Amino acid sequence: MVGRFLANLENHVALTDADRAGVAAVLGPPRAFKAGADLVEDGDDGPDVVLVLLSGQAFRHQTLPDGRRQILSFHAPGDVLDLPRLFMGVDYSVGALSAGEAAPAPRAALLQVMADHPRVAQALWKLSLVEAAIYRAWLVGVGRRTAHARIAHLLCEVFTRLEAAGEADGWRCPFPATQIHLSDSLGLSVVHTNRVLRTLEREGLVSVRGREIRVRNWAGLMAAGEFDAGYLQLPARVA
């Protein structure tokens, strides 16, 4: 189960056996959670641990006083859910999209592992830089793309990352987000999201149904979303 996390780190930096052992040792026993659970709470200073997602899917979000919500990212197994906690408080919450498991890493112990294993520190740092690159990509989408391109781009990104995390099965992958989640991540209304989703389906590009994404025409979907996977910093994969 820890393998997913190591694989994620090793996408960015080669690790030695000692590095891997250090990482494995710092993770506490996995805790199971159900769909809809709150994994991390905004301003939650209590648990001095960093959470690593081992299975299932989750999303970060920030919710305004009046209920409007912006989803900030989606997460696959192997992702660290609250990396900022290493050095500061977290300014967002994390909810579970599906049931799954997450392992806690005590902050102090993790800092020690990073001090002892510089490559691990570098991999985690790079992970946080890639997160920032994803935020930039979303910013461009929400700020400057039409609903059609924005949704196509998001689906490309999600599919690519889930595939890299080993969750995909051919051109299908599980993605238990509702259209409400999608609209809150895209800055659109649910109604409009629904209509555009139907359009993408009619165009034969993707279909998002039954809690999964089915890619029908990858090249077309990438073109519709002006998608270029470079910013995800994933190792080259088969097209």
Next chain:
Amino acid sequence: MVGRFLANLENHVALTDADRAGVAAVLGPPRAFKAGADLVEDGDDGPDVVLVLLSGQAFRHQTLPDGRRQILSFHAPGDVLDLPRLFMGVDYSVGALSAGEAAPAPRAALLQVMADHPRVAQALWKLSLVEAAIYRAWLVGVGRRTAHARIAHLLCEVFTRLEAAGEADGWRCPFPATQIHLSDSLGLSVVHTNRVLRTLEREGLVSVRGREIRVRNWAGLMAAGEFDAGYLQLPARVA
């Protein structure tokens, strides 16, 4: 001049004299630039250096093939312009809003300084985490706030950061962005940005004219933008 950079780092982590000396030694001779200059180019793998802004203002942006542009952040003296370059390529460009100076830090030398001075490494890492927090705040704005609140929030953020960088003079601070820059950072058209700016002025909250921001009613502006400075991780300041 290097002081601005050190002050920025020390906002996050206390440094020793040796740490400061290490940082100072890694910076090359400052290079002057003019307003409108391109300081960093997207996909620019050439110069193996990281740029530190010493004076003047700059902005990161990503420009799409057809010319639409999204501005991703604004920068004050002391900011690192292309931190991701430490571990990967940069996926954005940086332009100068005003004339100023920037100092290059060779990547390899900087990595060595970080290895020798863990506190410096931590400060830089935290800097990148704060950048991510700012991206999240923008994402919430562009995704879920009205043009009015979005502009108010941006002006609060910019003013707060410039003030922290020592650029403000009372309730005024230089901000040489045009309305075109503003609209590209907000995901709005120039026309609409102009109208809302006029509204904010009529409401007695702020005025953005003559390349500077004048705050007229800070409490009102913060309320209009639902602004809470926490995410900027700045040391407490006078209200």
Next chain:
DNA sequence: CGTGAACTTGAGATTTCTCAAGCGGGGTGG
């Protein structure tokens, strides 16, 4: 002064939103 970029304002066009209503699936309690 002449010029170009930036700013301002008007007016009509669009995208996207909100309100509303009906449908459907699957989870659960009787």
Next chain:
DNA sequence: CCACCCCGCTTGAGAAATCTCAAGTTCACG
């Protein structure tokens, strides 16, 4: 085991925010 119910999906229709096109003005600079 079945019926009910809730949540999510879907579609219609009018409303609102924001955009685009267009033209005039101002201001800094050469």
